[in-house]
Amino acid sequence: MTAIPLGVPRRLVEFTIDGQEARVPEGSTILDACRAAGKDVPTLCEGDTLRPKNACRVCVVEVEGSRTLVPACSRKAEPGMEVRTGTERARHSRKIVLELLASSVDLSTTAQVAGWIKEYKAKPDRFGPDAARLGEEPKVDNELYVRDYDKCILCYKCVDACGDQWQNTFAISVAGRGFDARIAVEHDAPLTDSACVYCGNCIEVCPTGALSFKSEFDMRAAGTWDETKQTETTTVCAYCGVGCNLTLHVQDNEIVKVTSPHDNPVTHGNLCIKGRFGYQHVQNRD
Amino acid sequence: MDLHFGDSKPTDDERAAVDALLGPPESSWEGAARDEMRAADLRWARGGRAARDRRDLLLPGLHAINDRIGWISEGALDYLCRRLTVPPAEAYGVATFYAMFSVKPRPATVLHVCTDLACATAGASELCAGIEARLGLGSGVSVERSPCLGLCERAPAALAIKAGDPVRTAVSAPATVHGAVLAASAPDAAPQEPPAAMAVPQAGDPSLTLLRRVGVVDPASLDDYRAHGGYTALRRAFELGPAGVIREVTDSGLVGRGGAAFPTGRKWQATASQPDHPHYLVCNADESEPGTFKDRVIMEGDPYALVEAMTIAAYATGAHKGYLYLRGEYPRALRRLEHAIAQARARGLLGDDVLGQGYAFDIEIRRGAGAYICGEETALFNSIEGYRGEPRSKPPFPVEKGLFGKPTVENNVETLVNVLPVLTMGAPAYAAIGTAKSTGPKLFCVSGSVARPGIYELPFGATLGELLELAGVRERLRAVLLGGAAGGFVRPEETDIPLTFEGTREAGTTLGSGVVMAFDDTVPLPRLLLRIAEFFRDESCGQCVPCRVGTVRQEEALHRIVDRTGAAAADDIALLREVGRAMRDASICGLGQTAWNAVESAIDRLGAYE
Numbered sequence: 001m002t003a004i005p006l007g008v009p010r011r012l013v014e015f016t017i018d019g020q021e022a023r024v025p026e027g028s029t030i031l032d033a034c035r036a037a038g039k040d041v042p043t044l045c046e047g048d049t050l051r052p053k054n055a056c057r058v059c060v061v062e063v064e065g066s067r068t069l070v071p072a073c074s075r076k077a078e079p080g081m082e083v084r085t086g087t088e089r090a091r092h093s094r095k096i097v098l099e100l101l102a103s104s105v106d107l108s109t110t111a112q113v114a115g116w117i118k119e120y121k122a123k124p125d126r127f128g129p130d131a132a133r134l135g136e137e138p139k140v141d142n143e144l145y146v147r148d149y150d151k152c153i154l155c156y157k158c159v160d161a162c163g164d165q166w167q168n169t170f171a172i173s174v175a176g177r178g179f180d181a182r183i184a185v186e187h188d189a190p191l192t193d194s195a196c197v198y199c200g201n202c203i204e205v206c207p208t209g210a211l212s213f214k215s216e217f218d219m220r221a222a223g224t225w226d227e228t229k230q231t232e233t234t235t236v237c238a239y240c241g242v243g244c245n246l247t248l249h250v251q252d253n254e255i256v257k258v259t260s261p262h263d264n265p266v267t268h269g270n271l272c273i274k275g276r277f278g279y280q281h282v283q284n285r286d
Numbered sequence: 287m288d289l290h291f292g293d294s295k296p297t298d299d300e301r302a303a304v305d306a307l308l309g310p311p312e313s314s315w316e317g318a319a320r321d322e323m324r325a326a327d328l329r330w331a332r333g334g335r336a337a338r339d340r341r342d343l344l345l346p347g348l349h350a351i352n353d354r355i356g357w358i359s360e361g362a363l364d365y366l367c368r369r370l371t372v373p374p375a376e377a378y379g380v381a382t383f384y385a386m387f388s389v390k391p392r393p394a395t396v397l398h399v400c401t402d403l404a405c406a407t408a409g410a411s412e413l414c415a416g417i418e419a420r421l422g423l424g425s426g427v428s429v430e431r432s433p434c435l436g437l438c439e440r441a442p443a444a445l446a447i448k449a450g451d452p453v454r455t456a457v458s459a460p461a462t463v464h465g466a467v468l469a470a471s472a473p474d475a476a477p478q479e480p481p482a483a484m485a486v487p488q489a490g491d492p493s494l495t496l497l498r499r500v501g502v503v504d505p506a507s508l509d510d511y512r513a514h515g516g517y518t519a520l521r522r523a524f525e526l527g528p529a530g531v532i533r534e535v536t537d538s539g540l541v542g543r544g545g546a547a548f549p550t551g552r553k554w555q556a557t558a559s560q561p562d563h564p565h566y567l568v569c570n571a572d573e574s575e576p577g578t579f580k581d582r583v584i585m586e587g588d589p590y591a592l593v594e595a596m597t598i599a600a601y602a603t604g605a606h607k608g609y610l611y612l613r614g615e616y617p618r619a620l621r622r623l624e625h626a627i628a629q630a631r632a633r634g635l636l637g638d639d640v641l642g643q644g645y646a647f648d649i650e651i652r653r654g655a656g657a658y659i660c661g662e663e664t665a666l667f668n669s670i671e672g673y674r675g676e677p678r679s680k681p682p683f684p685v686e687k688g689l690f691g692k693p694t695v696e697n698n699v700e701t702l703v704n705v706l707p708v709l710t711m712g713a714p715a716y717a718a719i720g721t722a723k724s725t726g727p728k729l730f731c732v733s734g735s736v737a738r739p740g741i742y743e744l745p746f747g748a749t750l751g752e753l754l755e756l757a758g759v760r761e762r763l764r765a766v767l768l769g770g771a772a773g774g775f776v777r778p779e780e781t782d783i784p785l786t787f788e789g790t791r792e793a794g795t796t797l798g799s800g801v802v803m804a805f806d807d808t809v810p811l812p813r814l815l816l817r818i819a820e821f822f823r824d825e826s827c828g829q830c831v832p833c834r835v836g837t838v839r840q841e842e843a844l845h846r847i848v849d850r851t852g853a854a855a856a857d858d859i860a861l862l863r864e865v866g867r868a869m870r871d872a873s874i875c876g877l878g879q880t881a882w883n884a885v886e887s888a889i890d891r892l893g894a895y896e
Contacts, residue, residue: 054679054830054874055829055830055831055874056830056831057830057831057832057872057873057874058831060871060872068870068871068872068873068879069871069872071679074679076681089871092864092867092868092871093832093867093868093871093872095868096832096836096864096865096867096868096872097831097832097868097872100831100832100835100836100839100865100868101831101835103835103839104835104838126861127839127842127843127861128842128846130842131839131842132838132842153831154828154829154831154834156829163376168288169288170289170373170375170376171290171373171375172375173373173375173376173378173379173674174379174674174828175378175379175382175383176382176383176828177382177383177385177657177826177827177828178823178824178825178826178827178828178834178837179823179826179828179834179835179837179838180828181827181828181834184375184378184379185375185378186292186360186363186364186373186374186375186377186378187292187360187363187374187378187389188378189292193292194290194375195288195289195290195373195374195375
């Protein structure tokens with residue numbers, strides 16, 4: 001029989017969201033409570049397997065008594081808190097954040113963002129044709145994955161996944177400052193000269209497609225990438241005895257990408273280079 | 287952690303610079319050549335906590351390399367990383383965060399020429415052009431346009447830093463092309479800076495409290511400091527005991543002078559009562575708000591006062607270790623404080639047994655490296671710990687989880703030196719100074735279009751007009767900036783604004799850190815606003831979107847309307863308002879939240895584009 005970990009019993013925190021009573025276990029964030037209450041709060045830098053970084057500020061909500069808006073993803077619910085998610089003030093900041101991002105970053109492969117831009121009536125064009133953009137070229141320096149930092153919103157998720165939260169490889173960091181800040185390895189060297197172990201756990205958490213499998217990048221460039229034609233099959237990695245789950249994304253009978261379920265209690269979506277990229281032998285038909 | 291290093295090797299100089307800070311490497315794991323070591327040492331490596339606990343030496347290590355060589359090469363960075371067990375990618379991220387470091391080759395001498403507000407009105411752009419014409423490529427000097435150097439009373443200012451062993455610095459202020467070129471080419475031969483007291487027009491006035499000793503005592507002499515009432519406050523503190531000191535400070539009504547005006551006694555009480563140990567004291571001397579130079583003058587003119595005040599604060603809050611985070615652009619303050627701390631240590635006023643009272647306390651100076659954001663309290667913690675100086679999200683607050691995740695009390699220099707009169711006068715007498723809500727004396731940094739720029743000490747409650755009169759405000763005043771770049775403009779006729787926290791708030795502006803900058807009409811207001819916007823764009827850490835991109839959009843819009851007025855500017859002003867509101871509401875820290883303040887006030891109060 002599988003033992004189900006119950007954890008330490010947690011007290012419930014009572015507060016209100018948009019006037020409605022909410023009760024969540026102590027330690028939950030406002031975002032957890034919003035989601036439990038079925039309220040939609042947009043998020044970009046929040047990751048289900050990572051500690052919240054609250055860098056994007058698209059999840060801001062209004063909390064009674066707080067001078068500024070607060071990030072729902074990282075602020076813990078407190079008893080008696082009065083949270084309002086849909087006020088004009090909160091919606092204004094979300095709209096501006098979307099405009100600022102969309103006017104400087106290529107969001108074409110960021111899930112859901114097009115819908116939010118429409119919902120919040122954001123107009124990224126209004127900063128004019130000369131508005132500064134990141135202006136980065138894709139870095140194709142290895143056979144496994146591509147870093148297209150023109151699509152990077154600097155959510156820090158890849159850095160956290162590579163660093164102390166998961167992989168402990170510390171191959172990448174944020175370098176530079178302000179608008180010139182970029183994700184980079186030391187001395188901005190090619191990946192092949194860095195500490196990267198090609199586990200691809202950064203790709204797993206990237207919300208914008210800035211990090212992608214070389215196979216996906218090439219197919220997008222060729223115009224053949226078509227998610228509607230893809231199937232996803234979750235299986236067990238055959239390389240070692242850990243038994244990580246792999247989700248194989250298959251298009252036209254070829255594996256085009258490998259992900260891993262984030263709710264796996266052992267690996268939380270993380271893999272190693274073999275599970276992530278070592279699938280060529282499966283489709284070797286000679 | 288499995289560290290990966292490239293093939294680049296440090297030069298002998300780079301290695302020597304790092305070893306001078308950290309001592310020789312203990313094994314080949316740390317970068318010693320194998321043939322130098324006994325075979326047994328090859329099997330030895332610092333690991334676990336012993337390795338991780340040295341991370342906070344990263345910033346001093348980067349300084350050591352930059353001071354010796356002038357820039358940080360791949361080989362040098364890798365060697366430092368080996369010595370400290372820091373991943374090179376993270377160290378690269380830290381090195382590229384600070385404006386005073388370069389990871390690209392550059393000449394050994396860097397001349398920082400201030401182009402910020404006070405210097406801009408004093409002709410910095412012509413000065414810069416003149417200097418750049420003289421010190422072009424091949425001159426051996428890299429000329430860099432710099433944000434405020436904190437020398438506003440002697441604007442325009444330039445600071446030369448010549449890498450070597452030891453590093454040499456020279457200040458030229460007020461700078462001429464000749465003076466700045468001389469400072470850069472021969473820093474040792476450049477004329478000495480005038481004494482700190484020159485920045486205090488009231489120097490010697492017996493009614494002064496905070497500035498009483500500036501210009502009166504020899505800043506190098508501990509005996510002179512004691513002869514002028516030094517260390518009576520610490521003796522009083524030991525009589526009162528920690529709880530008694532906190533009670534006095536609370537009763538005095540002292541609030542933080544860095545800009546946020548948080549009650550100091552409450553902060554101390556909250557830290558002192560934390561069960562987690564150790565507690566830390568951090569003195570925020572990263573004075574970088576454009577137009578602010580009061581902390582520099584205190585540190586240069588009366589350094590022992592800060593050492594004593596830090597000792598009292600640490601005693602009250604149960605800390606045995608204090609960090610003094612000093613702005614990287616303040617070489618003279620650094621020298622004076624290093625000397626003062628060494629003297630105090632030698633005389634038993636710091637160390638294991640302060641004043642024979644069985645209380646242990648010591649101070650370590652950490653230098654900033656050119657990042658305004660590190661004046662934000664949690665960014666400062668990250669900077670000391672050897673990480674990028676990015677603010678943390680609050681809560682948890684520093685009193686609970688601050689430096690190294692431990693309860694920390696962080697105070698500004700001016701706040702701390704106010705503790706001395708609180709203890710020597712007693713809380714009731716101190717609280718009688720100023721107004722009911724803003725008690726005590728306050729330092730104001732007056733610069734710009736005035737005859738006698740400098741630091742002025744006035745009791746809270748003096749009006750803007752009285753202060754400007756004292757400083758000899760010039761004709762054709764166009765605007766006054768209160769609180770620096772993060773503050774707000776007021777009209778020249780608003781002279782009856784009381785200079786208190788509540789008075790400025792009521793008038794819809796801010797006192798901030800006490801900056802009062804007067805502008806006449808020689809520099810057009812839109813140019814000043816553009817400089818403020820450039821400042822925030824340059825200094826944004828880049829962590830959150832509203833500030834990272836918002837400050838860029840703000841600067842672009844101000845650039846578009848720099849020569850426009852009325853209807854031609856209306857669209858961009860509307861855009862600025864929308865972006866500004868989101869920056870204020872949704873940025874993580876005070877930098878983004880205040881980045882639009884000055885521009886907004888110039889539009890609404892001064893009609894900058896009408």
